[in-house]
Amino acid sequence: MIGQILGHCRILAKIGEGGMGTVYRAYDEVLHRDVAVKVVNKDARLDPSSSQRLLHEARASSSLAHPNICTIHDVGENEGEFYIVMELVEGKSLAAMAEVGGLAPESVLRYGVQIASALARAHDRGIVHRDLKAANILITNEGLIKVLDFGLAKQAGSGIFEGPTRSFATMEDTSSVSGTLPYMAPEILSGNADDHRSDLWALGVVLYEAASGRLPFEGRTGFEISSAILREIPNPLGPPVPPGLWAVIQRCLAKEPIQRYQRAGEVQAALEAVQSAAIVSPDPAAESSPPRTTILHSVRHAQVRKGDFLLLVGTTKGAFILRSNAQRTRWDVGGPYFHGHNVYSMAFDSRRGRHRIWASTQSYWGTLLRSSDDFGKSWTNPQQAPIRFPPDTGVSLKNIWQITLGRPDEPNVLYCGVEPAALFETRDAGETWSLVRGLFDHPHRPRWMPGNGGLALHTIVLDPANSQRMYVAIASGVVYRPEEGRSTWTAQIGGLRVMFMPDKYPEFGQCVHKIALHPDRPERLFLQNHWGLYRSDNRGEKWTDIANGVPSDFGFSVIMHPRNPDCVYIIPVESDEFRCACDGRLRVYRTRNGGASWEPLVRGLPQKGAYETVLRDAMTADSFDPVGIYFGTRSGQLFGSRDEGRTWQKILDGFPSVLCVRNAVVGDASDPLTPASPKATPKHHTKARTKSRTRRSSR
Amino acid sequence: MPIIFHIPAALREFTAGRSRVEVENPATTLADALSALWAVYPGVRDRIATEQGEVREHINIFIGQENTRYTGGLATPVAAGSEISIVPAVSGGCEELCDARPVAHV
Numbered sequence: 001m002i003g004q005i006l007g008h009c010r011i012l013a014k015i016g017e018g019g020m021g022t023v024y025r026a027y028d029e030v031l032h033r034d035v036a037v038k039v040v041n042k043d044a045r046l047d048p049s050s051s052q053r054l055l056h057e058a059r060a061s062s063s064l065a066h067p068n069i070c071t072i073h074d075v076g077e078n079e080g081e082f083y084i085v086m087e088l089v090e091g092k093s094l095a096a097m098a099e100v101g102g103l104a105p106e107s108v109l110r111y112g113v114q115i116a117s118a119l120a121r122a123h124d125r126g127i128v129h130r131d132l133k134a135a136n137i138l139i140t141n142e143g144l145i146k147v148l149d150f151g152l153a154k155q156a157g158s159g160i161f162e163g164p165t166r167s168f169a170t171m172e173d174t175s176s177v178s179g180t181l182p183y184m185a186p187e188i189l190s191g192n193a194d195d196h197r198s199d200l201w202a203l204g205v206v207l208y209e210a211a212s213g214r215l216p217f218e219g220r221t222g223f224e225i226s227s228a229i230l231r232e233i234p235n236p237l238g239p240p241v242p243p244g245l246w247a248v249i250q251r252c253l254a255k256e257p258i259q260r261y262q263r264a265g266e267v268q269a270a271l272e273a274v275q276s277a278a279i280v281s282p283d284p285a286a287e288s289s290p291p292r293t294t295i296l297h298s299v300r301h302a303q304v305r306k307g308d309f310l311l312l313v314g315t316t317k318g319a320f321i322l323r324s325n326a327q328r329t330r331w332d333v334g335g336p337y338f339h340g341h342n343v344y345s346m347a348f349d350s351r352r353g354r355h356r357i358w359a360s361t362q363s364y365w366g367t368l369l370r371s372s373d374d375f376g377k378s379w380t381n382p383q384q385a386p387i388r389f390p391p392d393t394g395v396s397l398k399n400i401w402q403i404t405l406g407r408p409d410e411p412n413v414l415y416c417g418v419e420p421a422a423l424f425e426t427r428d429a430g431e432t433w434s435l436v437r438g439l440f441d442h443p444h445r446p447r448w449m450p451g452n453g454g455l456a457l458h459t460i461v462l463d464p465a466n467s468q469r470m471y472v473a474i475a476s477g478v479v480y481r482p483e484e485g486r487s488t489w490t491a492q493i494g495g496l497r498v499m500f501m502p503d504k505y506p507e508f509g510q511c512v513h514k515i516a517l518h519p520d521r522p523e524r525l526f527l528q529n530h531w532g533l534y535r536s537d538n539r540g541e542k543w544t545d546i547a548n549g550v551p552s553d554f555g556f557s558v559i560m561h562p563r564n565p566d567c568v569y570i571i572p573v574e575s576d577e578f579r580c581a582c583d584g585r586l587r588v589y590r591t592r593n594g595g596a597s598w599e600p601l602v603r604g605l606p607q608k609g610a611y612e613t614v615l616r617d618a619m620t621a622d623s624f625d626p627v628g629i630y631f632g633t634r635s636g637q638l639f640g641s642r643d644e645g646r647t648w649q650k651i652l653d654g655f656p657s658v659l660c661v662r663n664a665v666v667g668d669a670s671d672p673l674t675p676a677s678p679k680a681t682p683k684h685h686t687k688a689r690t691k692s693r694t695r696r697s698s699r
Numbered sequence: 700m701p702i703i704f705h706i707p708a709a710l711r712e713f714t715a716g717r718s719r720v721e722v723e724n725p726a727t728t729l730a731d732a733l734s735a736l737w738a739v740y741p742g743v744r745d746r747i748a749t750e751q752g753e754v755r756e757h758i759n760i761f762i763g764q765e766n767t768r769y770t771g772g773l774a775t776p777v778a779a780g781s782e783i784s785i786v787p788a789v790s791g792g793c794e795e796l797c798d799a800r801p802v803a804h805v
Contacts, residue, residue: 106716113718143708275717364757364787365709365746383713383742388750396749 001039005029006083007076009037025088028073035073036089038149040082058084060127061150068118070138070146089146094210095134102213105241111137112207112248112271114145119203119264122150123196130194132202133183134209141299142339181222182215186230186255197257200267204252204260208234211241216253230255244274302334304375306667309622311630312357313638314343317656319359321376328628328642331651334376345617347403348664351411355666358430360400360416367397369416371430387416387424387433393440395420402617404460407467417457421448421474438487439472439480448474458616459515463539465522471540473512479527479540492540497532514558514616518565526568526595528558528616531576535595546595551582556616557631561644562623566594569601569621569629569645571614580611588629590645604648605639612637617660632658700780702732706743707785713742729760730773732783747785757788 001024004011009026016023021040028035055075062072074085094111097103103111115137122129129136129150138146185201188194208216216234219225234253237246248270254260261267302323304310311322311331318336337343341361349356357372359379369387372379389395399419406413412429423436448455456475463469471492473479478496480489498511511530518524527534527543533553534543547553552572561567570589574582581587585608588601606612612633619631630640636655641648701721706714714720724735737744747758754760760767761784767775777783 104716110711110716110718272719275719364755366749366755381712383745385745385750388745391751394751396751396753 006037006039006078007074007085009035009085011037026085028085034088036086038084038086040084055082060125061122064122064125064127064150066118066121068114068145068147069121069150070148072150086148087146089138089140089148091138091140091146093135094137094139094145094206097139098134098210098213100213103210105211105245106275108207108211108241109245109271109275110143111139111145111210112203112245113268113275115147115203115206116264116268116271118145118147119196119199120268123199123264128194128196129199129202131180131183132199132206133180134206137206181225182217182229184226184229185257187257189226189230195257196264197260197262200252200260200264201257203264203267204249207245207249207252208237211245211249212237216249242274245271248274299337299376300334301377302332302375304666308666310348310375310664310666311620311638311651312346312348312359312660312662312664313632313655313658314346314359314617314660315632315636315656315658316342319343319346319361319376320655321357322638322651323375326624328622328624328640333652336656337372337376337379338370342399342659344399344401344659345403345416346660346662347405347414348662349405349414350664350667351405351408358403358414360403362399367399367418369400369403369430369433386430387418389422390435393435395422398454399456401456401458402460404462407462407464410467415460415470417460417472419454419456421445421455421457423457423460423472436486438482439489442480442489444491450475459512461515461517461525463517463522464519469522469539471515471517471525473515473527475511475513475530479512479515479525481540492536492543494540494542496527496529496534496543497545513556516558516560516568518560521565524565524594526558526560528555528570530554533570533595544595546591548595548597550589550598551587554579557614557619559619559621559629561627562621563625563627564592567592568595569619570598571619571631573613579613581613584609584611586610586612586633586639588631588645588648601641601645601648603646604641604650615659617662618658620661620663622663623665628663630661630663632661634658702726702735702777702779703782704732704736705782705784707787709787710743710746710785713746714740726777728773729762729767729771729775729777729783732777732781733760733773759786759788760784761786 001011002013008030009028011024011026013025014022015025015036021038024037024039026035026037058072058075065071070089071087072084073087076083119129127150129147131149132147136148138148140146183202183205185194185198188198205216217225217228217232219228237249248267252260252267261270302321304323307325309324309326309328313320313322317340318338320333320335323332323334324330338359338361341363343359343361345360347358349358355373355375357376359370361368361370366385368382368385370379370381385397387397387400389397397418400416401419402417404415406415412427414426414430416424416433418424422440424433425436426433457472458475459473461471468485469481471479471481479492481492482489513528513530516526523537523539525536525540527536531554532545533547533550535546536543550570550572552574554575555570555572557571559569568591571587572582572589573579585602586605588605589598590601591598612635614631614633619629622628626642626644628640628642629645630638632638632655634657636657637653638651638655638658639648640651701723704720704722706718706720711718720736720740722732722735722739724732726732726735733747748754754773762775762777762781
C-alpha cells in the first residue's frame with residue numbers, strides 16, 4: 001500500500017489499524033497537504049447497498065464543519081476497497097491518555113465539553129456517531145478535541161452484524177469489535193432501535209473512563225461485559241471527581257434512553273455548569289496551587305541520551321531541540337515547544353551535573369523565563385513572572401534577549417539581558433532574580449535609543465579571568481563595563497564610529513549588535529556594530545576597525561572559534577536598509593588572524609538569490625575537533641558545517657524565523673559529575689576546558 | 700449576583716481548566732473585578748497585566764460588548780452580573796487598540 005496513489009493522495013506510511021480498516025498518513029498531491037487515509041477492510045464484507053450507504057454517510061459527515069470533528073475531505077473506491085480521506089490530526093487518543101489512571105477532573109470537563117459540542121453539531125444534522133469511544137477521540141498538541149469517524153460505523157457495522165443478532169455475534173467474536181463493545185448502549189445490545197441517545201450513553205462511558213482510567217462495565221468475556229451493561233450499576237466515582245461530574249456521567253449511563261439527557265447540548269451545558277461551579281469558594285487544597293510545571297502531551301520529543309549533541313533553536317513561533325551524536329549527520333527534532341511564542345534566547349546549563357535547558361518566551365501574554373530538566377518533556381510555567389522590574393522603576397518587561405550562565409565557579413548564577421535595556425541576575429539558580437541597579441541607574445539610560453528590534457540589552461559577556469569583569473551590549477546604547485563592584489558602569493567607546501548620527505564619535509549611542517570574547521585572551525573583544533566591525537585589545541577602551549576585505553561591515557552575529565583566539569566567524573549583510581546576505585550570496589566570513597584579513601566560506605551555501613538574514617544570536621560553534629558551526633536564517637533554514645566552515649550542509653528547513661541557535665553536549669566530559677560516553681566526547685583545549693564552556697554560554 | 704469571567708483557552712491552565720469563572724465580589728471597577736479574579740487564580744495576573752499593573756498592550760478586556768479601552772480602562776464601572784471577556788488582540792488589527800492606554804492601575 002505504501003507508495004500507492006488513492007485518488008490524488010500518495011500513501012506514505014501506516015499510522016494505525018482498527019476493526020474497520022487501516023489508517024495511513026498520505027499526501028494530497030493536488031491540494032498539497034498532509035492527510036490521513038482510512039482504507040476500509042475488505043473483510044468488512046459490505047454488500048452493495050451497504051457500500052452505497054457508507055459512501056452516502058461519509059459524504060454527509062464531510063459537511064460537518066466543527067472544530068472538534070475531524071474533517072472528512074473525500075471518499076472513494078479503489079478496486080473494491082473503500083477509502084476515506086480525512087484531516088490528519090497529530091495528537092494522542094483519549095484512550096492512551098486515560099489509561100495511566102484517569103485525567104484530572106478539570107481536563108475531563110474541558111474535553112467533555114468539546115466532545116458534547118461535536119455530538120450536538122452532528123446530531124443537529126441528523127448524523128449519529130454510533131462508535132464513539134476513547135480511541136476515536138484525539139487530543140491535538142494544542143489540547144483540542146477531534147472526534148473521528150462520525151457516521152461511519154453504522155454502515156460498516158451493518159455489514160458485520162445482522163439486525164437483532166449482532167449483540168450475540170459481538171459476545172462470541174470480540175476480536176472484531178474489541179474496544180467497541182464496552183461503549184455499546186443497552187438498547188443496542190438488546191437489539192432495539194438506537195438513536196442519538198446511544199451516543200450520549202457512549203459519551204458517559206468515555207467520561208467515566210477519562211475520569212477514572214477504567215471502564216464502567218468490565219468483564220473477562222464479551223458476555224460478561226454485555227451483562228454488566230444491561231444490568232449493573234457502575235462503581236461510583238468519588239473525589240477527586242466532583243459530584244457534579246459524577247452526576248452527569250450517571251445520567252448519561254441511564255439504562256433507558258428516555259432517562260438520559262435527550263440532547264448533546266444538554267450534556268455540554270451540564271458539564272460547563274460543573275466547570276464554573278464551586279468557584280465562589282474554591283477548595284484551597286485543590287485550587288490554590290496549580291501546577292508550576294506544564295506537561296506537554298503529544299509534542300514530539302527528542303529522546304536524549306548522555307553523550308548526545310544538541311542544537312537549541314529558538315524561533316518566532318516556538319523552540320525546537322535537535323538531537324544528534326558526535327557525528328552530527330542525523331538529526332532528531334523535538335518540539336515545537338511554546339507554540340506561537342517568540343523564543344529570543346536559550347541556554348544549556350550543565351553546571352553541577354544539571355542538564356537544564358533555559359528558554360525565554362514572549363507573546364501577548366507577556367514574557368517568561370522557563371526551564372526544562374528533561375529535555376523539553378516538561379517546562380516550568382511559573383504563576384508569577386520571575387523576572388520583573390521593581391515597582392519604583394515604572395518600567396515593564398517586554399522581552400528577554402539573552403540568557404547567560406555565570407562562571408563555572410558560580411554554578412547558581414545566571415544573567416538575563418532584557419528589553420527595555422537592563423540586566424537581571426540570579427544567585428539561586430533562577431529561583432529569584434534582581435535588577436542590577438548600577439547599570440539601570442546609569443545617567444545615559446534616559447537617552448538610549450531603541451534599535452530596530454527595540455531597546456534591548458542583548459549581549460552579556462563574562463571575563464573568565466576576573467570575576468568582577470563583564471561586558472554588556474545594548475542596542476542602541478553601547479558596550480558597558482562595570483567598575484567598582486558594579487555600582488558604576490563605563491561606556492567602552494574609544495574609536496567606535498557611528499555612521500548614522502550627526503556626531504560620529506559620541507559618548508554613547510553606538511548601536512552595538514554583538515560582542516565576543518575568547519577565554520584565552522580575555523582582554524580582547526570583537527564587535528559587530530550597526531555599521532562597523534571592530535576589535536579591542538584593551539578591554540574595550542580603544543577599538544580598531546577590522547573590516548578588511550569583507551563585502552559589508554554591517555551584520556549581526558559574531559562568534560569565536562572555541563580554541564583559536566584569533567579565529568572569528570561573521571555573516572555580513574548588505575546594509576542597514578537591506579538586511580540580507582550581500583548580493584543574494586549567503587557567505588560566512590572567517591578570520592584566523594584577529595581580523596587582519598577575512599575569507600569567505602561558501603561551499604554548500606546558496607550563492608544565488610539567497611536573500612537571507614542571520615540574526616545576532618542565530619550562529620553558534622560547538623567544541624568538537626574539527627569545530628562545527630551552525631546558523632539559522634530568518635527564512636527558517638538551518639545550516640551546519642562539521643569542518644570549521646569549509647563545507648556546509650542544510651540541516652533542516654521549514655522552521656519559523658530563527659532567532660537563536662545554541663549547542664550543547666549532554667553530560668559534558670569536562671564536568672566530573674556527568675561523564676560523557678567516549679564516542680561523543682567533545683574535544684576541549686586542555687587549558688580552556690572549563691573556559692570554553694563559559695564562552696559558549698556567555699555569548 | 701456574581702461577576703462572570705470568560706477565560707480564553709490560553710489561560711485556562713491557570714483557572715483549573717475553566718472557561719467560565721464566577722466571582723462573588725462587590726467590585727465596582729474593572730480593576731476590583733480583576734483583583735478578585737486573580738485572588739482566586741493568581742497565575743492569570745501576570746498574563747493579563749504588566750508588573751506595573753497595566754493591562755498588556757495586546758490584551759483587550761470587554762465588559763459585555765464594550766471594549767474597556769474606550770470606556771475608562773481599569774476604572775470602567777462593573778455592575779453585578781457583568782460578563783467580562785479577556786480577548787487577545789487579533790494580529791494585524793490591533794494598532795488602534797494598542798495606542799489607547801489604560802487609565803488606571805490595578
